[in-house]
Amino acid sequence: MAAMTAVTDEDQDNGNGTPKADRRADGRWDDGLIARRAAAGEAREAGGTAPRTPAEDDVEPQVEAYVPSGGPLPPRLDALRELVGLSRARLDRDTLAEAGRVLDEAAARQRLSSRHTVIAVAGATGSGKSTLFNALAGAPISDTGLRRPTTSQPIACSWTDGAAGLLDRLAVPGRLRRRPHPGPAAFDEALQGLVLVDLPDHDSAATEHRDQVDRVLALVDAVIWVVDPEKYADAALHERYLRPLAGHAEVTFVVLNQTDRLPGEAADLVLDDLRRLLDEDGIALGEHGEPGATVMSLSALTGDGVPELRELIGRFVQDRTAATRRLWADVDATAARLRPVYVAEGRPGLGERARDEFTDRLAEAVGAAAAGQAAEREWRRNAGRACGTPWLRLWRWYENRGLPGSLDRMGQALTPPEEELTARQRVEQAVRIVADDAADGLPGPWAQAVREAAFTGARGLSEALDELAVRAGAPGTSKRGGGTETAGGAAGTSPGAPLGGRPAKPPRPKWWPAAVLAQVSMTLLQVFGGLWLVGQIIGVLEPGLVTPALIMLAGVVGGPLVEWSCAAAIRGPARRYGQDAERRLREAAAGCGRARVLDPVAAELVRYREVRERYVTVTEFSTTGR
Template sequence: MKLLRRGPSLDDRLNALLEAADLAGGRLPADVVAAAREVADRAGVRRSLSVDHTVAALAGATGSGKSSLFNELTGAELATVGVTRPTTSTAQAALWDGDGAGPLLDWLEIPRRHAVAADTGLAGLVLLDLPDHDSIELGHRLEVDRLVEVVDLLVWVLDPQKYADAAVHERYLRPLARHREVMVVVLNQIDRLPAAAVSRCLADLRRLLADDGLDGVPVLGVSARTGAGLPELRSLLGEKVAARLSWAGRLSADVATAADALAAAGGSGGGVVGVSSGLSKALTGALSTAAGVPLVVDAVGKAHRHRAVVATGWPVTRWVRRFRPDPLRRLRIGGSSAAAGEIVGKTSLPEASGVQKAQVETAIRDVGEAAAEGLPGVWAASVRRAARSRAGELADALDKAVSTTSLSAARRPRWWRAVGLVQWVVFAAMAAGALWLGVLFGLDYLRLPELPTPTLLEVPWPTVLLVLGALAGVLVALLSRVAAWIGGRRRARGTAKALRAAVGEVARTDVLDPVTAELDRYTAFTTALTQARQ
């Protein structure tokens, strides 16, 4: 027998089939996925029943003589024999040493059971006589179809007149190509042929079976009427029963067939290509533009300069700046709540234009198309859907990313406070000088005695304080503006970099990750499918 095979065990292949079916859920046709799960479930039930019994079924067309063959193999007239019309309406079982086979036959729903005289060569055999697969009764055909799917060993009984009938080949034999190791083909009624014609018929039958993918299946010529070939058939059945492996071979073939069906439904194909870095950058760029990143970056630079003037400008004139709008606050970025690290509501960034939305859609579509390249149709469509699966959430995710990332743009550099303090000190000196001069002017106006006034190089100190205070305040304000301009450009560049990274994270989370997850799902599916088909 060829049932002892290298490679994954039956348990591993069943687990792989179940995994493949789970991964294919929602992608491949539901009936194909359900059939794969049913195979796995059926395998578990079959193994839990008797593995010491081999259930073999005699299947054939009307007039093929399978009921006669059933009687000859059992040595009793258990089946009613007909010639031109079906006489077997329900399957019946003959048991050689049938102890413990009851639950198995209950599962197979075989009510008619017959114990056969002990035959050590066939101990453990449960032989079924099935209704005719071409019966005019629909119930008979359905019964055959049901049992053909679950028995351990299939014995197809053909006759010289109809062994080439397309019905049996196309409906049963060809679809069961994976089951060659648990199949036997019997050409019955060879006594009706001349001796020379028997070998020609058997050779032609083997050719037809090879065309069905069943090359190597045992083909025996027998005659239920004369007993020719029956010893060879008994011996072959005895070998298969003694090996106690037909049930495993059947399940193994079922697993492979179900895996083939998953593959044929569009479940396997080319390898995974993935998404290039160029497409990822294009996607990030399109999302950045749509999210208003250029507008925010420009506002960051302007806001930095605006706030620097308010914080470090000459106290005499800086109050005028407060009447100008703050560029970031106009966008609802960097307000008082932002300074506290809290995001309240959405920003006031303008909605993406139609062109920008079209660019985003194109970039997402390009990502999906690139990732789906080379995949089977159903999986390619699933990857493209995954790329668009969170498109409705992109706007809010981008807005949140922009507002959160821009919080750093609202932070006030420490030097502003120091310069602001210097400005107030200088302003206080200037104010003191102006007040001092005012007092001196008042005393002179009232013709009061002049107070002694200290000088600096013959220049009165009140004048020094006034003039130097004013000049120092203006100079510090001008230097602060230069520093603010440089800092604004640096902060804008840093914000642009941070925003691109934040938008790239949104692109990864909402577009690339779903695509990658679907590609990983496909890879896991093909790996499980390959294991199940071995």
Template sequence: MRPGRRAPSLDARLAALGEAADLAAGRLPAEPVERARAVVERAGARAKLSPDHTAAALAGATGSGKSSLFNALSGTDLADVGVTRPTTSAAQAARWDPEGSGPLLDWLDVPRRHTVEAGDAALAGLVLLDLPDHDSIALAHRLEVDRLVGVVDLLVWVLDPQKYADAAVHDRYLKPLARHRDVMVVVLNQVDRLPEAAVARCLDDLRGLLADDGLDGVPVLPVSARTGQGMPELRALLADRVAARRAWASRLAADAATAADGLAEAAGLTGETPPKPKGDQAAPLAGALADAAGVPQVVTAVAKAYRHRAATATGWPATRWLRRFRADPLRRLRVEGGGRTSLPASSPVQRAGVELAVREVGARTSAGLPEPWAGAVREAARAANDRLPDELDKAIATTSVDAARRPRWWGAVRALQWAVFAVAIAGLLWLTVLFAFSYLRLPDPPTPELRDIPWPTVLLIGGVLAGVLLALLARLAALLGARRRARKADKALRAAVAEVGERLVLAPAEDERARFTDFTARLTAAR
């Protein structure tokens, strides 16, 4: 936490933990996710119960003197005392202020309840539980201990000089509860059995073991339930914790941090996540998708269709009707029809190119992420691979390539072609009339000339030559227009294909990486 910045509230931490668990669902193993959700659910339930009561549990091994300590603190003989065998088979509670503690004990599922009459007023609000032995040979006892150790507000571990270093308590309970040092007290009971020097050595050794468990700084009190040694200090410590009315919140905060640690471990978080490598991922993917979708074939067809339609519209009227017998290259592909096109299926090489581009997107987007989240990003990138062919075909079919628009100059050239064709026809008819007069031996009608060439001949030859010249010029213009239209079609088609790649490949991968970023931010708040 940076200096000057306030730590998030408990409610904010728990909310962040719940959000982190939701984000991790389906990405991380189920166990840490469900554990985090259980912490959030348990916190919600505990927050609704009495904040004026602190549930403290005496936990320890067989023969550690838990029951004796329970009786000494409560000033009663409620708990049966044994030495070498378990005597506590089910948890029981002693409460100094019973009013309002019932719902809390109901939630803890502790039916055996006793009220301490005329007890220490400083302990008002304390609900003290005597738990079964954590090393009991009865499985039900161990399960009861595990359940209550996981929910009580304050943990008082009762150890004895013979078994305080037992790995069973350190490995199974104390190390996993390293985050709970603020709600933990360790009592070394039965110190009356040891010389004073030996007690000091045991305490030093015990503190060293606790430091190895991650519990450095946890209060360690030497106590004798039989002689009363250390009991005032233990009562004072419990009174301070009860008076603070914050043990339950500290417990929930520690639970949230522990659950967040579990999620972080499952996510493989070992440090700050490196930034995603820079570079354009869209261009290589769009190129591969465009090739597989048949964009080059469609662009070529657009150019050919433009030239074909231009020749049909502007060619010499005497010959252009022959164009109608040729198939339109674009209509043959059924582009701009809205349904499926008639483009050939992509080749194996093209499909391999698409798969390689998709894998590259997944690899680059997941760069720096730990497993298994990196695998989730890669899976998100290729999740829609089966849909790509249909979506690409739909994009090609629904993208306007501007093929239906007829340039204005086509109409002008068409009108001019008809005009010169009419001139040629007029000259042909005139010559036909002259031929008929000559064939019938009639006097030749007067025929104007242009530099010794009869006007009918000028009209016929001039009209034909003008029509052919216009057709050639129109073809040249159509060639230039076809190139422009092909470039526009190529841009539009590649944009449509790129949108498919963005929607089905890039966006899912980026969303999954963003989900991981949100997950780590929530974990930071929860921890």
């Protein structure tokens, strides 16, 4: 990444549009960084060293060069930021904590100098990392010795100015900020922009030392792991650091130090075994020109292999992509860690079959089929009342006159409380089944969100089914005391149980008045023939049994015949009326269930698909490369 023009504290405006500049006692203008670079160049040309002040050894001027906004990393960070924003309402804070940290650190790193590459030197106690640090710096900056732990705080060495912001981010004290010793290492053009940080031992007995190692390793651009022939296979190193950071192979150096202690070909054998362990850790090795971790052996004490490492570091620093690659690997690791909460097994969702089954269960719970059958029976009963013979109606009245008043007009008991409870449980079961179907295969948090949406919407579903059933004009409803209700509750009616209340009378076909008139005529014939016969019997009328008997017989036979004809004629309309009643109640139940359960569940699934698309965007950048 190309750095933008650097701006120093000295390059501030005087208020008149010209930068500040102070004249030295020797007559030369000192405008800060530019003057010091000029002095350093003159000193190099003269074969000497640049003049340095004591303050320059510890304090770096603030020089900020911002990372350009172009390239694939910014859109990937934007996608991750959108993903976190969309997920805050569904995922707990701990799950998103690492993603938030990566975004914050990426923003902080991009605000700082892209001309500098911060490399940490890490290792175990006695691995010789401080010796290697001094060898790279060309001066005994970090203490070495037999006392353990030797390094207690991070020590930084910066080859160029402008790294103060980066070192502030690492919390390296000003007294522990150094510059390389004047010499070939200090003026190596390849190392210009390098900030080397010597860390405490990662296996130190002091807990605060290990905490500092973990903190700094999360912030640096790259790391040099220094191992020795005795601890290169240490489980603490591999399990705690190398294996979790396997995705950061491109910004990782693994150096086998102290090869001077190994006789003959032992160093090659140990190095091969180290490569094998790194391969088992999942770390890609940068061999044959492939990207991956750099693995090599050297002796920091004798200097064998140190120039080769310095050359590798120089090319790495001059590439100016370490910060980007580190952030890229951080996003990769975060995406891999978040995969279980975003990637579903199979194709979750609500299909037409699941929706239809949910509607069927609600219709069963609300008693839609029973309501249709009751409506059909009511139509038939009305036909029987209107077209039936008076003697049959009298007999039915006689049969029903001794039944308790708790029976409705259809002669069936209202739904008992236990049946209402059973039907309410059927509604809950229907909601639970559709929620499980919709959540099947979803990651845990999203499956829970889908179930919560379904169960929240199901609150009051039974009551809502009652109201919508009444509005749909389902039979079995009536107005009592100025209010409309369903006795027993539509949602509380078990299958096969009637809808209570006073059923509304079904509409009558146009031919019913004629049927009633015919039945009345048959009844009048029976009465007329009967009276005629009685009059003959008592002697009021002249004898003649044939005519009145025929008239009476015509009425007796014609009445049932009219009733049977009406029953046959109303069979089709009664069935259609019952089906229409069932359909209305079924549609009412389906609409209520859709509004209260299916729509909230579908909204949660849409939210999941949206975050899944953002997650796919984050991972697609990883597969398409930098």
